[in-house]
Amino acid sequence: MQLTLEFGGGLELLCDSVKVHNVSVDMPKGAEKLIMKDLLGWVRTNLIKERPEMFMKGDTVRPGVLVLVNDCDWELSGQLDTTLEEKDVVVFISTLHGG
Amino acid sequence: MLRVFRNEGRKGNDRVRKLKWKKARRRSRRRPGPACAVSAIRKGPLSKDLKPYSRECFYEVFEEEIHQVIVENQLFKPRERVAIGASGGKDSTVLAYVLSELNRRHNYGLDLFLLSVDEGITGYRDDSLETVKRNEIQYGLPLKIVSYKDLYGWTMDEIVKMIGLKNNCTFCGVFRRQALDRGAALLKVDKVATGHNADDIAETVLLNILRGDIARLSRCTSIVTGEDGPIPRCKPFKYTYEKEIVMYAYFKRLDYFSTECIYSPNAYRGFAREFIKDLERIRPRAILDIIQSGEDFRISTFTKMPEQGTCERCGYISSQKWCKACVLLEGLNRGLPKLGIGRSRGPNNDHKKGTKETNGAKSIESKQCGTLDF
Ligand SMILES: [Zn+2]
Ligand SMILES: [Zn+2]
Numbered sequence: 183m184q185l186t187l188e189f190g191g192g193l194e195l196l197c198d199s200v201k202v203h204n205v206s207v208d209m210p211k212g213a214e215k216l217i218m219k220d221l222l223g224w225v226r227t228n229l230i231k232e233r234p235e236m237f238m239k240g241d242t243v244r245p246g247v248l249v250l251v252n253d254c255d256w257e258l259s260g261q262l263d264t265t266l267e268e269k270d271v272v273v274f275i276s277t278l279h280g281g
Numbered sequence: 282m283l284r285v286f287r288n289e290g291r292k293g294n295d296r297v298r299k300l301k302w303k304k305a306r307r308r309s310r311r312r313p314g315p316a317c318a319v320s321a322i323r324k325g326p327l328s329k330d331l332k333p334y335s336r337e338c339f340y341e342v343f344e345e346e347i348h349q350v351i352v353e354n355q356l357f358k359p360r361e362r363v364a365i366g367a368s369g370g371k372d373s374t375v376l377a378y379v380l381s382e383l384n385r386r387h388n389y390g391l392d393l394f395l396l397s398v399d400e401g402i403t404g405y406r407d408d409s410l411e412t413v414k415r416n417e418i419q420y421g422l423p424l425k426i427v428s429y430k431d432l433y434g435w436t437m438d439e440i441v442k443m444i445g446l447k448n449n450c451t452f453c454g455v456f457r458r459q460a461l462d463r464g465a466a467l468l469k470v471d472k473v474a475t476g477h478n479a480d481d482i483a484e485t486v487l488l489n490i491l492r493g494d495i496a497r498l499s500r501c502t503s504i505v506t507g508e509d510g511p512i513p514r515c516k517p518f519k520y521t522y523e524k525e526i527v528m529y530a531y532f533k534r535l536d537y538f539s540t541e542c543i544y545s546p547n548a549y550r551g552f553a554r555e556f557i558k559d560l561e562r563i564r565p566r567a568i569l570d571i572i573q574s575g576e577d578f579r580i581s582t583f584t585k586m587p588e589q590g591t592c593e594r595c596g597y598i599s600s601q602k603w604c605k606a607c608v609l610l611e612g613l614n615r616g617l618p619k620l621g622i623g624r625s626r627g628p629n630n631d632h633k634k635g636t637k638e639t640n641g642a643k644s645i646e647s648k649q650c651g652t653l654d655f
């Protein structure tokens with residue numbers, strides 16, 4: 183599945199200072215869909231190069247990280263259970279840096 | 282108060298909208314529809330507002346809420362000159378943008394300026410100042426930069442070279458507060474507006490409680506401070522969630538700088554921040570409740586508040602013989618950088634023994650070092 187991932191607010195520093203990543207993510211074995219929970223695990227393994235604790239806490243994003251799926255707050259779409267589709271755009275922005 | 286986002290372009294009432302949420306989201310996300318038809322959604326100040334807003338509605342509610350805060354608290358008077366403390370970070374960038382917008386829209390009649398402090402931190406402040414310089418052009422606001430080097434003869438890089446990474450934020454915080462006042466005086470402004478948001482203030486409340494700093498606890502929630510000092514400060518974002526500020530900046534594509542100060546080792550403050558974010562996730566209102574708690578604390582009559590005077594050396598407001606900046610500078614220039622930190626001896630210790638130190642070394646600055654602060 184082709185997805186566009188965008189990192190901002192300082193989170194891009196965790197992945198080689200690259201803000202926008204066009205990626206291809208496979209569905210988990212035996213699953214019919216890809217959900218945000220799967221994507222977070224994938225990002226952590228494949229994109230985050232340093233200080234993963236700045237991005238995740240437990241199995242979700244660290245509090246203070248804003249997540250938008252197609253410009254929509256993921257709190258509205260079910261957070262970890264949000265289903266992703268082909269060409270979706272997922273944005274992660276840290277609110278924790280600077281003023 | 283906390284708003285969340287939905288995509289644009291659906292009509293109908295909220296209830297139906299919520300029920301059809303998933304379907305509608307799928308339909309609308311490929312081709313953004315017309316602007317939101319519902320533009321008058323107001324939310325109860327006591328409820329956790331998870332109502333979906335369109336972008337346009339969100340902008341409007343976000344901006345008008347700040348307008349309300351400005352009006353209700355009479356933060357500005359017509360024809361005042363106001364400096365926006367600009368660090369290049371998200372809060373001050375959004376503040377500069379929103380204030381110039383509201384100034385136009387509601388005819389505040391303000392003369393707005395950007396005021397930045399150059400601490401002299403290579404790879405951090407020099408970069409963020411580039412952002413402020415772009416903001417100067419983007420928003421058409423005159424910019425004034427005051428530097429530690431000019432004011433004190435030392436850059437933060439030089440200070441850190443001398444004192445190491447311990448206590449450097451004390452220097453940074455004390456110097457910055459005074460630098461902002463000096464810059465404001467140069468600009469001849471009536472007021473300084475800073476970008477402190479609800480999360481920052483809640484964090485400061487917690488830290489002041491943890492340190493038992495009652496004097497600061499009662500002051501830190503005030504929307505206007507320093508009315509007795511040279512130039513009053515106000516915080517138009519006092520009730521604005523950090524999350525909303527970041528969301529606003531993202532959707533408006535505002536140009537801001539988001540790298541942490543390289544000299545920012547304050548783990549204690551980091552914990553408070555994280556704690557607040559944890560609470561917010563469970564109950565967003567917790568942030569406003571903490572501010573409310575801070576406001577409701579009253580100073581007991583037994584706590585002696587320091588008297589305000591002026592520094593014998595530089596004339597800045599001070600409750601002691603010398604202001605904190607002068608004590609710290611004296612230490613730096615004499616090669617005794619510990620002077621003025623904590624309980625070490627300095628020119629102020631010959632009098633007022635046992636009085637609580639309240640003008641600097643023990644202060645808590647909200648947020649990372651390197652952002653404009655109290
Ligand atoms: Zn510093
Ligand atoms: Zn002084």
